[in-house]
Amino acid sequence: MHDIYLDHAATTPVREEVFEAMKPYFDGTKIGNASSIHRYGRKVRVEIDKARRTVAKSIGARHDEIVFTSGGTEADNLAIRGSAMANRSNGRHIISTNAEHHAVLHVLEQLEREGFDVTYLPVGVDGAVTAEEVEAALRDDTILVTVMHGNNETGIVNPIAEIGEKLSAHQAVFHTDAVQSFAVLDLDVEQLGIDLLSASAHKLNGPKGAGFLYVKNQTNLLPLSYGGEQEKKLRPGTENAAAIIGLESAVSLREAERTERYERYLALKKMLIERLDVNGVQYERNDFAAEVTLPHIVNINFQGVPTEPLLAQLDLAGVAVSSGSACTAGSFQPSHVLQAMFGDDDGRVKTSIRFSIGSTNTEQQVIDTADTLAKVTELIRSRLQTR
Amino acid sequence: MTKENHNTRVVVGMSGGVDSSLTAALLKEEGYDVVGVFMKNWDDEDEMGVCTATVDYEDVARVADQLDIPYYSVNFEKEYWDRVFEYFLEEHRKGRTPNPDVMCNKEIKFKAFLDHAMLLGADYVATGHYAQIERLEDGTVQMLRGNDDNKDQTYFLSQLSQDQLTHVLFPLGKYEKKDVRQMALDRELATATKKDSTGICFIGERDFKSFLQTYLPAQPGEMRTPDGEVKGKHEGLMYYTLGQRQGLGIGGAGDPWFVVDKDLENNVLIVGQGSNHERLLSNGLYGSGLNWISSDLPSEPIRLTAKFRYRQKDQEVLLHVKSVDSFYVEFIEEQRAITPGQAVVFYDGDVCLGGGTIESAIREKKDGIA
Numbered sequence: 099m100h101d102i103y104l105d106h107a108a109t110t111p112v113r114e115e116v117f118e119a120m121k122p123y124f125d126g127t128k129i130g131n132a133s134s135i136h137r138y139g140r141k142v143r144v145e146i147d148k149a150r151r152t153v154a155k156s157i158g159a160r161h162d163e164i165v166f167t168s169g170g171t172e173a174d175n176l177a178i179r180g181s182a183m184a185n186r187s188n189g190r191h192i193i194s195t196n197a198e199h200h201a202v203l204h205v206l207e208q209l210e211r212e213g214f215d216v217t218y219l220p221v222g223v224d225g226a227v228t229a230e231e232v233e234a235a236l237r238d239d240t241i242l243v244t245v246m247h248g249n250n251e252t253g254i255v256n257p258i259a260e261i262g263e264k265l266s267a268h269q270a271v272f273h274t275d276a277v278q279s280f281a282v283l284d285l286d287v288e289q290l291g292i293d294l295l296s297a298s299a300h301k302l303n304g305p306k307g308a309g310f311l312y313v314k315n316q317t318n319l320l321p322l323s324y325g326g327e328q329e330k331k332l333r334p335g336t337e338n339a340a341a342i343i344g345l346e347s348a349v350s351l352r353e354a355e356r357t358e359r360y361e362r363y364l365a366l367k368k369m370l371i372e373r374l375d376v377n378g379v380q381y382e383r384n385d386f387a388a389e390v391t392l393p394h395i396v397n398i399n400f401q402g403v404p405t406e407p408l409l410a411q412l413d414l415a416g417v418a419v420s421s422g423s424a425c426t427a428g429s430f431q432p433s434h435v436l437q438a439m440f441g442d443d444d445g446r447v448k449t450s451i452r453f454s455i456g457s458t459n460t461e462q463q464v465i466d467t468a469d470t471l472a473k474v475t476e477l478i479r480s481r482l483q484t485r
Numbered sequence: 486m487t488k489e490n491h492n493t494r495v496v497v498g499m500s501g502g503v504d505s506s507l508t509a510a511l512l513k514e515e516g517y518d519v520v521g522v523f524m525k526n527w528d529d530e531d532e533m534g535v536c537t538a539t540v541d542y543e544d545v546a547r548v549a550d551q552l553d554i555p556y557y558s559v560n561f562e563k564e565y566w567d568r569v570f571e572y573f574l575e576e577h578r579k580g581r582t583p584n585p586d587v588m589c590n591k592e593i594k595f596k597a598f599l600d601h602a603m604l605l606g607a608d609y610v611a612t613g614h615y616a617q618i619e620r621l622e623d624g625t626v627q628m629l630r631g632n633d634d635n636k637d638q639t640y641f642l643s644q645l646s647q648d649q650l651t652h653v654l655f656p657l658g659k660y661e662k663k664d665v666r667q668m669a670l671d672r673e674l675a676t677a678t679k680k681d682s683t684g685i686c687f688i689g690e691r692d693f694k695s696f697l698q699t700y701l702p703a704q705p706g707e708m709r710t711p712d713g714e715v716k717g718k719h720e721g722l723m724y725y726t727l728g729q730r731q732g733l734g735i736g737g738a739g740d741p742w743f744v745v746d747k748d749l750e751n752n753v754l755i756v757g758q759g760s761n762h763e764r765l766l767s768n769g770l771y772g773s774g775l776n777w778i779s780s781d782l783p784s785e786p787i788r789l790t791a792k793f794r795y796r797q798k799d800q801e802v803l804l805h806v807k808s809v810d811s812f813y814v815e816f817i818e819e820q821r822a823i824t825p826g827q828a829v830v831f832y833d834g835d836v837c838l839g840g841g842t843i844e845s846a847i848r849e850k851k852d853g854i855a
Contacts, residue, residue, distance in 0.1 A: 404604065406557070406559060406601075407601060407604035407605050409557075410520075410555075410557045410605050411604075411605060411606060413555060413557075414520065414555060414605070414606065474606075477606060478604050481603050481604055482604065
C-alpha cells in the first residue's frame with residue numbers, strides 16, 4: 099500500500115519551522131494577552147505587529163490593511179457580509195460567479211434571503227468569467243463584486259486584474275477569494291486592483307484556524323461579531339497569537355520558496371499527466387480550455403468511471419485525493435464547479451477527481467499514482483461492463 | 486474459497502447498528518480485507534432537525550475506527566425511492582400490504598449496494614442478516630435459516646438470486662442474537678448497547694397512518710359486515726391490513742372485531758367478529774414473482790413448508806408451479822389472514838428455497854389444480 103497525499107488543496111501538513119515558531123505560545127514562554135498593558139502582553143503584541151507587517155508585505159499591502167481571522171471562510175464572510183451590510187444604503191446588488199467556493203456562495207444565498215440581489219455570472223467551459231462579463235453585469239446599485247482568484251476544484255484562474263481595472267471607476271467594492279492562489283502565486287493587491295482579499299494559512303503549510311482578510315484603506319466594512327477593539331473592531335476577541343505567528347511563519351517560507359514551489363509543483367503535475375498517457379489511461383483534463391491555471395491543482399475526468407468508487411479504490415491503495423466537493427453522511431454531491439462549467443447533467447460531474455500537489459510529494463509518488471490510476475480505472479471499467 | 490482471507494476483500498454494509506458492527510469485527514478477526522460502507526437510502530431529519538443518517542454514520546465511523554478498517558458512504562436515495570418507495574406506494578394504492586424490506590434487500594442491499602461494492606474491488610459483500618450461506622461442491626450456494634429461530638431473516642432475503650447470494654457472506658447466521666450482543670460487548674464495540682432499530686426504515690418510529698397520509702390521498706368509506714351491515718367508517722383501505730384488530734372503533738357485545746377483507750371496487754372495509762372469522766380463513770393462495778434460489782424450478786407439485794409472514798411458524802403446503810409468474814400454494818391446514826402483497830417463502834428443512842408475492846387467498850378447497 100502506498101502512502102501518498104495528493105490533496106494539498108484540502109489542507110497541507112504544518113511545516114517544522116511553523117510548528118517551532120508557534121511553540122512558545124503553548125510551552126509557557128509567551129503567555130500574555132496582546133491587549134494587556136504589562137510586559138507579558140507587550141511581548142505578544144510586538145510579535146503580532148511583526149506578523150501583520152510580514153503578511154501585508156507579502157501581498158503589497160500596508161500593515162494596517164490586514165485583519166487576522168480564523169481562516170478563509172471567516173475572511174470570506176467578513177468581506178462579503180461585512181461590505182454588503184456597510185454599503186446597503188448605496189444599493190443592494192452583488193455580482194459573483196457560479197463557481198465560487200461555498201464559503202462565498204452560501205453567504206450570498208443568505209444575503210439573498212435578506213433582500214440583496216445577487217447576479218451569479220456563469221463561467222464558461224474554460225471555468226472562468228471575463229472582465230467584460232463582469233462589466234456588463236454592473237448596475238448603478240452594485241455594491242460588491244466577489245470573484246475568486248484561483249478555483250479550489252479546478253485550479254482555473256480568473257482575470258482578476260482585468261476585472262479590477264473595469265471596476266476602478268465604480269462604487270462597487272471588489273473582493274477576491276485567493277485562498278488557493280495565495281499558496282502558490284505572487285499576488286499584489288495594487289496590481290490586482292482589489293479592495294478585499296481572503297487567504298488562509300493551512301493551504302501553505304501553516305496551521306488550521308488562521309487566515310487573514312486584506313482590507314484596503316477607506317473600504318467600508320461592518321464586523322460580523324462585537325466585543326473588544328482587536329483588529330480595528332472588525333474581528334474582536336483575544337488574538338489567537340499562536341495561529342497568527344504560525345501564519346506569519348508560513349508566509350515567510352512562502353516568500354523564500356515561492357518560485358521554486360511553483361516550478362516543482364508544475365513539473366510534478368506534468369509528470370502525472372505524462373505518466374497517464376504512457377499507461378494508456380483514458381482521461382481528459384477538465385481545464386482543457388482554461389487560459390491560466392494554478393500549478394498545483396488538476397481536475398481530471400476518467401470517462402465512465404464513477405467518482406465515489408474511484409476515490410475509495412485510490413484510498414484503499416494508499417492514494418489520498420478528493421472530488422473537491424464536501425462529502426458528509428452518504429451525501430456525495432456532484433461538483434457544483436464542474437456543473438457550472440459543463441452543465442448539471444454532464445457526465446463529467448460524476449466521473450472527475452481533483453489532484454492537488456504539495457510539499458510532501460515526490461516524483462516517485464506521482465508515478466505510483468498514475469500507475470495506480472491505470473489499475474483501478476481498468477478494474478472499475480471492466481466490472482461495470484460485466485454487470 | 487480459493488483466495489486467502491487477507492487477499493479477499495469483503496465490503497460490509499454497515500448501518501451503525503450492533504449486528505453490522507459485529508459482522509465487520511468478526512470478518513476482520515478472520516483476517517479478511519474488510520471495508521465498511523454506509524448506505525444512505527432516505528433523506529430524513531428528526532424533530533430537532535438532525536439527520537438520523539448522520540448519527541448512524543458517526544457510529545459507523547466509531548466502530549470502523551475501533552476495528553481499524555477504512556469506511557465510506559454511498560448514497561442510494563434515488564434508487565431507493567424509484568425501486569422501493571414507489572413500489573411501496575403503488576401497492577398501498579391497490580389496497581395491498583407491501584413488504585418494503587423484501588424489496589430493499591432485492592433491489593438495494595443486494596443489487597445497488599452489491600454493484601457498488603464490486604466497483605470497490607470486493608470479492609464478497611457481508612451484512613448483519615441472520616441467515617446462512619452454504620457453498621455446495623458444484624459451485625452453487627444455498628441459503629439456510631439463521632440459527633436463532635426468533636431472528637431468522639430468510640423471509641426478507643427470499644427474493645435474492647443465486648447470482649446475488651454467491652457474492653454474499655452472513656457471518657451472524659450461526660449465532661443467537663443474545664450472543665451477538667455479548668460478543669459486541671466483549672469487544673467493547675461502540676454500538677454494543679445501541680437499541681435495535683424497529684419498523685420500516687423510512688418510517689422509523691413515526692405513526693404509520695400519518696406518514697402514509699403525506700404521500701397518498703385518503704379515501705374514507707364504510708365498514709360493513711360480510712352481510713352488508715354498516716358498522717362505521719374507515720379512513721382509507723390502505724391504512725388497514727387483513728386480520729387487524731386495533732383501530733376499528735367498533736364496540737358492543739360479543740367477540741372483538743377484525744378486518745376480514747377489503748372490497749376495493751366499492752371502497753368498503755369488511756369487518757367480522759372473532760379472530761378466526763371464516764372470511765379470514767383460506768385453504769390456498771395464488772402467487773406471482775417466484776424466485777427459486779437453486780434455479781431448479783419444481784415441475785411437479787412438491788410438499789414443502791412455507792411462511793406467509795415474518796416469524797410465523799412453518800406451515801405444511803403443496804406448491805404447484807405453473808411458471809415464475811404464476812403459482813398456487815395448497816395448504817394442508819387452513820390459514821388465517823393470508824395478505825396480498827406480502828411474501829410467501831418456502832423451505833425444505835433449514836434450506837430457504839425462495840419465495841414469491843401473495844396475489845390472493847383461496848377460500849374453498851381445491852384439488853391440487855394450479
